[in-house]
Amino acid sequence: MDRARQVTDALADYVEDARLQAGDRLPAERELMADLRVGRSTIREAIRHFQALGVIETRKGSGTYLLKPISKATIHMPLSLHATDLRNALLQTLEVRRGIECEAGMVAAKKRTQQDIIAIEEKLNEMERVHLEKGTSGPEDLAFHLAIYDASHNPLFRQLLEQMRETFWQFWQHPFERQDFARRSFPFHRTLFNAIAARDPEAAREETLKILAVVEEDIKDMSQ
Amino acid sequence: MDRARQVTDALADYVEDARLQAGDRLPAERELMADLRVGRSTIREAIRHFQALGVIETRKGSGTYLLKPISKATIHMPLSLHATDLRNALLQTLEVRRGIECEAGMVAAKKRTQQDIIAIEEKLNEMERVHLEKGTSGPEDLAFHLAIYDASHNPLFRQLLEQMRETFWQFWQHPFERQDFARRSFPFHRTLFNAIAARDPEAAREETLKILAVVEEDIKDMSQ
DNA sequence: AATGCTAAGATGTCAGACCAATTCAACGGT
DNA sequence: ACCGTTGAATTGGTCTGACATCTTAGCATT
Known part of the structure; x- marks a missing residue:
């Protein structure tokens, strides 16, 4: 910036x-x-x-x-969750996140600059590198998504996500800790990056939905 | 000088x-x-x-x-200067609102109950009635959208919208004050209601996008 | 024809210098 | 003791030159 x-x-x-x-x-x-x-x-x-x-x-x-x-x-956002259990709470936040993240991805696909592309790709490579090394890559995954938020050039998106993440910190951590999450979602991260680089908003939305679908699977498979 | x-x-x-x-x-x-x-x-x-x-x-x-x-x-004219800042702020909040509102509409289309349909249609009729009577229907328009949020059975959506509306109160008011806003957006309100009643998420998203497109037009047409 | 590289040109930023207007404390006269 | 004057210090206004970074068009290579 x-x-x-x-x-x-x-x-x-x-x-x-x-x-x-x-x-x-x-x-x-x-x-x-x-x-x-x-x-x-x-x-x-x-x-x-x-x-x-x-x-x-x-x-x-x-x-x-x-x-x-x-x-x-x-x-x-003094948000309060009325969900009865962690699983439902996660699913509710996921719905909101899906709305925000799809839109942020679409806007990023429209407004991204060359510099944004470089920053996002950097995070993407870092994410894959750390995963190969340590097996998990939660923080790096987050950094990748935040880079996309920044590429939308609308600070509200990122403010919202970070606020939600802060509020529901313990919830957000959970899915990313699963061993095979990265493996299953990594291909979509790459295609999402390509969609944004190609200035294709609809494709960006599709790929974002695929990533979040993996997250949703993990949440639904969580132990009750 | x-x-x-x-x-x-x-x-x-x-x-x-x-x-x-x-x-x-x-x-x-x-x-x-x-x-x-x-x-x-x-x-x-x-x-x-x-x-x-x-x-x-x-x-x-x-x-x-x-x-x-x-x-x-x-x-x-220092007075109109504030408007351009306002214009950008409105466009940014609109992007966020588009993400949230589309998703809320889609979720509502999936999870709505018969009672939700009744509540939404009530707000819709009230909105059209007040508009015929007074010419404007800002509060009733808001009530209609909040009813849809409630139909999603995810309190986070509504909390988020209300929080944004409170923070950017003076911004949100503006577009709804325009005379022909209601006339141009009313048909889409009805079709949005039908999409939710028919449990058609994609259609709900489409109609929500149409309504917000009208809002976007109004914002972009705002005086410099 | 497609691709990659290079150089020119554009904005972004910094540093230093000087100008012009203002402020305020020290000074001196009543 | 009061008040006006003066001058140094402070502050915004402008100019210049230099370098960094990004974009783009044109050239060269494949």
């Missing part, structure tokens, strides 16, 4: 963390430069971004001021 | 004079630098200005491209 985007995010984070109100002054450009470890021009372009949106105002010789609080819209 | 303001005006003038259409490429930063007799950083900050407004797009290694014609009105 571009450094400029990181800086706008960091700026929004700072405003939020520092509880800045409308009218408050932001740190000087040279301070932000040192804090965020970026050049001054990058800082200034981020400031121009918010200035164009009417969120901040610059006064020469004085400083940069907040006109209204910057809201970095993040989703907080 | 700041030089930066002169540059944004000059850029807008250039786009207008050159009759640039959406998708056209702007001159390179170094060319603009020479044409307008200003430094490159000034050019870049002007570009960031329009980029934040969603008017232009920069592609590293390729160039700067026009996404939609620059109108001077949008440049000097």
Whole structure:
């Protein structure tokens, strides 16, 4: 992701963390430069971004001021599972994940850049390498899917998945631990990658569904 | 007047004079630098200005491209500036909603009971009745969709939608306020209901996509 | 014809310098 | 003690040059 985007995010984070109100002054450009470890021009372009949106105002010789609080819209999900057992809970989260992940895959197939492709393929190779070495590759599998989420260029997808994963952490871990999960799902990971590389949204959806079908099998085969 | 303001005006003038259409490429930063007799950083900050407004797009290694014609009105009116940010936020939330809502519709088509059908049809009729009476039917439209979510018998879907709706409240309201939204989307609401009643997941997905396509149109047609 | 490589051109970023406006504390006169 | 002045320090505004990284068109090879 571009450094400029990181800086706008960091700026929004700072405003939020520092509880800045409308009218408050932001740190000087040279301070932000040192804090965020970026050049001054990058800082200034981020400031121009918010200035164009009417969120901040610059006064020469004085400083940069907040006109209204910057809201970095993040989703907080106090979700609660009403399922009676782990198996049903997993199946419910899987349904949601299927909706999000298919759509993220389709959007990624449409909007992915060459750089995204490189990043995804890297994770894919890493995943296969670790699996050959250790037998399991849960974290690497997750990294692969997160790379696809990033390729959609819609941060909401990833925020949602990570939030769900965090909430249902112990549930998500389970399926990936199964020995043969990787073996059965790996071919689809490769074809999913190819679909995204080929900018074929429908194919991306099909392959995502196949991967999640393997996950669903494992969940349904779980000991009661 | 700041030089930066002169540059944004000059850029807008250039786009207008050159009759640039959406998708056209702007001159390179170094060319603009020479044409307008200003430094490159000034050019870049002007570009960031329009980029934040969603008017232009920069592609590293390729160039700067026009996404939609620059109108001077949008440049000097801080009120409309917020709308472009809003537009992008809406499109991003719509992508997530599409993933969730399609899946919820498909699951609902599989798992719905006869009582669910009755509840959904009730909301559908209520929606059409209120629309005939008041012209708009935002809350009733929402109630219809929530009934479908409930028919999926997976509380996570509804929790997710409501959480998103709460977080992006001001965004969600907008599209539903448009006068002809209801008229254009109502036929698909009826066909969506029929698909769920017929236990046809793929059809449910298709009809959901049609409804959300109407929403997407409205968002994209929003004032800059 | 298809493929791979190279070089040119574009944006992204950083560093340093100077200009212009503002701020504020130190100073001096009343 | 009060108040206006002054000047140094701070801050945003701009310019320049350099290098990195990505894209793309054109060339060369197969």
